[in-house]
Amino acid sequence: MTKQTRFMAVVALALYAAAVRANGADMALKHSDVVFMYASPDDVYRAYGATFVGWGGASSGEDVKRHHDLGIRCTGSMWCLTAGAKLIHENAEIRNACAVDIEGKPVEVPWLFDHTHEGTKSYFGCTNNPAFREHCRREVERCMKGGADGLHVDDHLGVASPAWYFGGGLCDYCIAAFREYLKENVPADELAKAGVADVNTFDYRDLIRKRAATREEYKKVQRQIPLMNHFLEFHAQAAAEHVKLLGEIAAKTAGHTVTLSANAGLPDKAHTYVIKYLTHIICEVGQNAHSGTVKIHHAIEAYELATKLGKPLAATASGWDWALVKEKKLETLPRFWIALAYAHGQRFMVPHPNNQWCFTDKLGTHWYQAPVEAFAPIYRFIRKNAECFDDFETASAEGVKVSEKVHVTVRKNERTGAPALHVLNLDYAAAEDRMLPAQNVAITLPEGLLPKDAKQAHILSYDAEPAAVELKRDAGSCAIILPELRLWSVIVVE
Ligand SMILES: [Zn+2]
Structure with a gap:
């Protein structure tokens, strides 16, 4: 290699590395990452083996340094939901930048019914309105000025949320932007069929008012209004572009490449548009706590969709799930949720010791204090066996046979192509909040799933010492007998 070609090779390598950094590929969450939602004291981080704080807690340089000294990456966090009742009350420009309905009335955030200021409610902000966009920009600059490793955007849908679900998204800015969207994306004959005489002067609200004059009427007939699919699509795409812009502002403010995450509630369709711009997803995934382990398909669907979309996901349960955990002092069920997420290659965020x-x-909003000793061991197990998580990718479970309680x-x-099986017990006794242990659990695998010369499997559990079992081969299949299944066992075949 000549000096010149060596130089070119070095340049090419550096360019490649920069490109990888630029799209955040090397910043992605690993399967074994232990993610906190919010900042926590040093001793709690150490107890859990924390590696990442997904939802803020690092708005100053001092905060960022504290996390880095502990080997933890951290994020700045802001939301696109509302400017808050106080600011809306005091600032006329912000007040005029709220999401509005067909009557021009601001749309309140239903779950912030208890957040008011001198009679003013918490209204959705309109992320198509320049004044609210400027507000969001300032929020990003505030939370990223300490140089955090990433930006987390909460309520990333902005005005798309009231547009999809609460009868909003109908201000002058939204209507003007929708007009441009129609011009670019919808064929003239489709517009004509919907009754659009001239797209250049088209006001979607005129078409709506022929069918609904109030928010209540609109919400009843919304899905039947012509062009509504395009209207919702426009809103979701505009929200996604806004999040992308916030990510660029974050990188500029921090002075380096950043991770970009959003509270994108998969598998809901409105939340899928932004995914392409994110390095990872931080979100609530409903666990149907009231049904114990019976209705876990929704959570599995979310984990599998994230895998399919190629974006790491760090989940927490919904506020309703945690309310039940707090009320009934449940520990086994949340441990099952943690295991379920990691078993599907995703992560379940540490149940927060102060602010879950x-x-x-x-009861509206209230908080759960998760006991550290109840949940730290399972996370320490994951960190200790990180290579059994990070080196493995999703594979088909076709042909694997187990009892229906597993x-x-x-x-x-x-x-190497060698498999790792995650075996979870579904036999949950809700009244006692415990898993009924199962003995001699047989798992039958198609022979093709195993390396030819494999003879042994290693059983790893967070609540027992590692153990080895023999593989029992028989005419095209192979059985592993797990001596005892309590909550979760990881079986690694070598
Ligand atoms: Zn608007």
Whole structure:
């Protein structure tokens, strides 16, 4: 290699590395990452083996340094939901930048019914209105000025949320932007069919008012109004572009490449548009706590969708789930949620020791303090066995047979092709909040899933010492007998 070609190779390598950094690929969450939602004291981080804070807690340089000294990446956090009742009350420009309905009335955030200021409610901000966009920009600059590793955007849908669900998204700015969207994306004959005489002067609200004059009427007939699919699509795409812009502002403010995450509630469709711009997803995934382990398909669907979209996800349960955990002092069920997420290659955020959000219609927002000793061991187990998580990717569980009280996922070592099986007990006694242990659990695998010369499997659990079992091969299949299944066992075949 000549000096010149060596120089060119170095340049090419540097350019490649910069490109990888630029799209955040090397910043993605790992399967074994232990993610906190919010900042916590040093001793709590150490107890859990924390590696990432997903939802803020690092708005000053001092905060960022504290996290880095502990080996933890951290994020700045802001939301696109509302400017808040106080600011809306005091600032006319912000007040005029709220999401409005077909009557021009501001749309309140339903779950912030108890957040008012001198009679002013918490109204959705309109992320298509320049004044609210400027407000969001300032919020990003505020939370990123300490040089955090990433930006987390909460309520990333902005005005798309009231547009999809609460009868909003109909201010002059939204209507003007929708007009441009129609011009670019919808064929003239489709517009004509919907009754649009001239797209250049078209006001969608005129078309709506022929069918609904009030928010209540509108909400009843919304999905039947012509062009509504385009209207919702426009809003979701505009919200996604806004989040992308906030990510650029964040990188500029921090002075380096940043991760970009949003509270994108998969598998809901409105939340899928932004995914392409994110490095990872931080979100609530409903666990149907009231049904114990019976209705876990929704959570599994969310984890599998994130995998399919190629974006790491760090989940927490919904406010309703946590309210039940707090009320019944549940520990086993949340441990099951943690295991379920990691078994599907995703992460479940550490139940927060001070501020785990709970919500019920009766109690509104309230908080759960998760006991560290109840949940830290399972996370320490994950950190200790990080290579059994990070080296493995999702594989098909087709042909794997187990009893119906057991849930199995198959992960595959990217280098060797050897499988790791995550075996979860579904036999949950809700009244006692415990798993009924099962003895001699048989797992039958198609022979093709195993390396040819594999003879042994290693059983790893957070609540027992590692153990080894023999593989029992028989005419095209192979059985592993797990001596005891309590909550979660990871079986690594070598
Ligand atoms: Zn608007």
